[in-house]
Amino acid sequence: MNATRSLIAASLAQAMPLDPGRHHMLHAAAPQAGHIEWLYWITFWILFAVFVLMIGAFVRASAKTHVEAIHPLPILEKDEKADRRAGWGVGAALAVTVITLFVILVLSVITGKRVEGLTSQNPVTIQITGHQWWWEITYPNPKADQTVTTANEIHVPVGTPVVVLTNSKDVIHSFWAPNITGKRDLLPGYSSAFWFQIDRAGIYHGQCAEFCGLQHAHMGFSIIAESSDAFQAWQQEQLKTASEPSTSETIRGREVFLTHACLMCHTIRGTDAGSRVGPDLTHVASRNMIAAETLPNTAGALAGWVVDPQRIKPGTQMSPNPLAPDDLQAVVAYLQSLH
Amino acid sequence: MRHYTQIGVLLGAIAVLASCSREDRILRQPPPANDTLNTVQISGLNPGANLIRTPPNSNMYQASAYAVSEGQKLYEAYNCVGCHAHGGGGIGPPLMDRNWIYGSEPGNIFATIMQGRPNGMPSFRNRIPEYQAWEIAAYVRSMAGLLPKGVSPNRTDQMNIKPAESSTPEQTPNGITGVPEQPK
Numbered sequence: 001m002n003a004t005r006s007l008i009a010a011s012l013a014q015a016m017p018l019d020p021g022r023h024h025m026l027h028a029a030a031p032q033a034g035h036i037e038w039l040y041w042i043t044f045w046i047l048f049a050v051f052v053l054m055i056g057a058f059v060r061a062s063a064k065t066h067v068e069a070i071h072p073l074p075i076l077e078k079d080e081k082a083d084r085r086a087g088w089g090v091g092a093a094l095a096v097t098v099i100t101l102f103v104i105l106v107l108s109v110i111t112g113k114r115v116e117g118l119t120s121q122n123p124v125t126i127q128i129t130g131h132q133w134w135w136e137i138t139y140p141n142p143k144a145d146q147t148v149t150t151a152n153e154i155h156v157p158v159g160t161p162v163v164v165l166t167n168s169k170d171v172i173h174s175f176w177a178p179n180i181t182g183k184r185d186l187l188p189g190y191s192s193a194f195w196f197q198i199d200r201a202g203i204y205h206g207q208c209a210e211f212c213g214l215q216h217a218h219m220g221f222s223i224i225a226e227s228s229d230a231f232q233a234w235q236q237e238q239l240k241t242a243s244e245p246s247t248s249e250t251i252r253g254r255e256v257f258l259t260h261a262c263l264m265c266h267t268i269r270g271t272d273a274g275s276r277v278g279p280d281l282t283h284v285a286s287r288n289m290i291a292a293e294t295l296p297n298t299a300g301a302l303a304g305w306v307v308d309p310q311r312i313k314p315g316t317q318m319s320p321n322p323l324a325p326d327d328l329q330a331v332v333a334y335l336q337s338l339h
Numbered sequence: 340m341r342h343y344t345q346i347g348v349l350l351g352a353i354a355v356l357a358s359c360s361r362e363d364r365i366l367r368q369p370p371p372a373n374d375t376l377n378t379v380q381i382s383g384l385n386p387g388a389n390l391i392r393t394p395p396n397s398n399m400y401q402a403s404a405y406a407v408s409e410g411q412k413l414y415e416a417y418n419c420v421g422c423h424a425h426g427g428g429g430i431g432p433p434l435m436d437r438n439w440i441y442g443s444e445p446g447n448i449f450a451t452i453m454q455g456r457p458n459g460m461p462s463f464r465n466r467i468p469e470y471q472a473w474e475i476a477a478y479v480r481s482m483a484g485l486l487p488k489g490v491s492p493n494r495t496d497q498m499n500i501k502p503a504e505s506s507t508p509e510q511t512p513n514g515i516t517g518v519p520e521q522p523k
Binding site: 261308317320 | 417466468
């Protein structure tokens, strides 16, 4: 008995590696997701009622018309009255079906309008650009030096509307954080906007919801909803240029970074590395995860990712970097110092 | 009698299907084997006619549509377009014509990328992995119509200033050593 229970628990944990509070459509943390959850339950109960009625009618009909085998079968006679009655029955059932579908349609439209409508005047604006296979996050500002650029981790203040501008660099991606709002496609060459507002502080997980190539399944992101003060502090921290390396190992690490393939794709503000092909690494150590929520941000995972990313995420745009062991240690130490 | 014909047709179809093969995408590159090509060339003087030996594995990239399209992506990402534009040239020489200053063989282009050339072309040695240089070399050759149509990318993300790469007429290079692969 106990063994069965633990087996079920283990298989559930396998199926749902994430805490449902972080990644579940029916654990709304934002008004938008609340509206979607409302529509879900209404639709669920309507369809449940339809299901019960259908099964009931089917059981009743089979019980009522059950007869012993008759030989030979009787010849059915035309019964005008019964035919008319059956005609009314079918017509009524059809009408109820059409009305039910219309009710669901109207509810969907109402939900759509509720999810879309924006009333606030002072939102936080975020630009999200999809890449194969990571998310570029910028907080645009008219002043270039006040623009925050990061990747895969979205910080937002709790209780403040957030307007998201979408775009894509290569193919169609879809932004989906189930606890927050519905899916939004990110189309290349076409900018659109939507908004959300998170009411409960926490870390929420999101996922690309449009098949976008080999590593679509490993294209995650997280939304960190925190108090307004914490958000301001984070933003001020992100605006700084990269911290200067202080130990001999991190100084060497920067040297390795700037003389190898790293600088062809990555930016570290405050150094010569300024390419925009891969994620901005100016404050990479401040993030919880690397490689689009695939690996924890630890020295071991970072080293494995730098040396052979194609083993972890086959097809990823990052090239393998056969570094000498000392160089690898140094560059990992340097990346870990970039808070 | 009819059965024999049907079975014969079926067997024939199976035999034809068996000859189909799916192109393999090389996601994990072979480890950097010999760096013979990646050594510094002190002088332009070389014994023999061939300036650069093309290693056998470069063919792997010339014959793979995936590698060529990766090369196309890298050509953009590493800002080759900054000087060579999309093949038409600008600050750097055009790459889709038949005038190759330093040779049109894959090995020549690879060496040009890795070593740099006078008057502007920077060296990318240690900046980009070897396999990516081979992919870029393959793509550059496709712009000049030196690759078979089957592997040349026929879609670009920019405005086309010329017919798609796969439909450019086959060029017969003038005064260039080495014969390009001829599509059958």
